[in-house]
Amino acid sequence: MSRKKIIAGNWKMNMTPTEAVQLVETLKPLVVNEDVDVVFCVPAIDIIPVVEACKGTNIQVGAENMYFEDKGAYTGEIAPAMLVDAGVKYVIIGHSERREYFAETDETVNKKVQKAFEYGLTPIICCGESLTQREQGITIDWIRQQIKIAFLNVSAENAAKAVIAYEPIWAIGTGKVATTEQAQEVCCAIRACIAEIYDDATAAAIRIQYGGSVSASSAPELFAQADIDGGLVGGASLKPDFGKIVNYNK
Ligand code: PGA
Numbered sequence: 001m002s003r004k005k006i007i008a009g010n011w012k013m014n015m016t017p018t019e020a021v022q023l024v025e026t027l028k029p030l031v032v033n034e035d036v037d038v039v040f041c042v043p044a045i046d047i048i049p050v051v052e053a054c055k056g057t058n059i060q061v062g063a064e065n066m067y068f069e070d071k072g073a074y075t076g077e078i079a080p081a082m083l084v085d086a087g088v089k090y091v092i093i094g095h096s097e098r099r100e101y102f103a104e105t106d107e108t109v110n111k112k113v114q115k116a117f118e119y120g121l122t123p124i125i126c127c128g129e130s131l132t133q134r135e136q137g138i139t140i141d142w143i144r145q146q147i148k149i150a151f152l153n154v155s156a157e158n159a160a161k162a163v164i165a166y167e168p169i170w171a172i173g174t175g176k177v178a179t180t181e182q183a184q185e186v187c188c189a190i191r192a193c194i195a196e197i198y199d200d201a202t203a204a205a206i207r208i209q210y211g212g213s214v215s216a217s218s219a220p221e222l223f224a225q226a227d228i229d230g231g232l233v234g235g236a237s238l239k240p241d242f243g244k245i246v247n248y249n250k
Helices: 017-030 044-054 080-086 096-101 106-118 131-136 139-150 180-197 200-205 219-223 241-246
Strands: 005-010 036-042 059-063 090-093 122-127 163-166 207-211 230-233
Touching: 005 090, 005 163, 005 207, 005 241, 017 036, 017 044, 017 059, 017 241, 036 044, 036 090, 044 059, 044 080, 080 106, 090 106, 106 122, 106 139, 122 139, 131 139, 139 180, 163 180, 180 200, 180 207, 180 219, 219 230, 230 241
Parallel strands: 005 036, 005 230, 036 059, 059 090, 090 122, 122 163, 163 207, 207 230
Antiparallel strands: none
């Protein structure tokens, strides 16, 4: 089964609404590639102007986070229905920065994943090990645990539609990209874990991204790996270089 590549930008806490629209205008002509699903995951306040600016293009808009309740007294949070109404299709769940700075756990990730599917949003579920964990030799065990908890009570039908982003924490924003062998090894293990939880068809359908210092120069080799179906791109997604990453195969 051939999986369509998915390359998503994660803008993090960058770009005012005005800057966001300017960036979309700059990137719009550069990110055209019919072989790739292109997603811009943007700060909540940028979503509405970015959805508007992306109308008529191949770009889909994603959120960087959402809450796991439908609505109510959760000051400062964003509900899934708000994202859907604003035209959002994807939502990053459990990015390592959210786990580290905002106390997200595998359990809250699981609640958010279930909620995203309830609303027809596609979650981009993040996992990844620290440098210490890699040095301790527990990378695969750790990732398998993150994946198993993230997918608790998620049907095979929904799981097949999910996107997983494998992002070694030591590679994020450091310029230290994982080797293609390291990235492929973990992405392959994630797919095997999905096959164990569900079945081979679900494992064959699910898309697994690599993230962590992806650049125009590292993208072609990474995305050519058997189990790497694209990337989640931070720093380089804010620059014209993102066009080169999206067109890694041209
Ligand atoms: P980076 O970020 O590409 O800047 O390393 C990736 C991410 O955190 O999603």
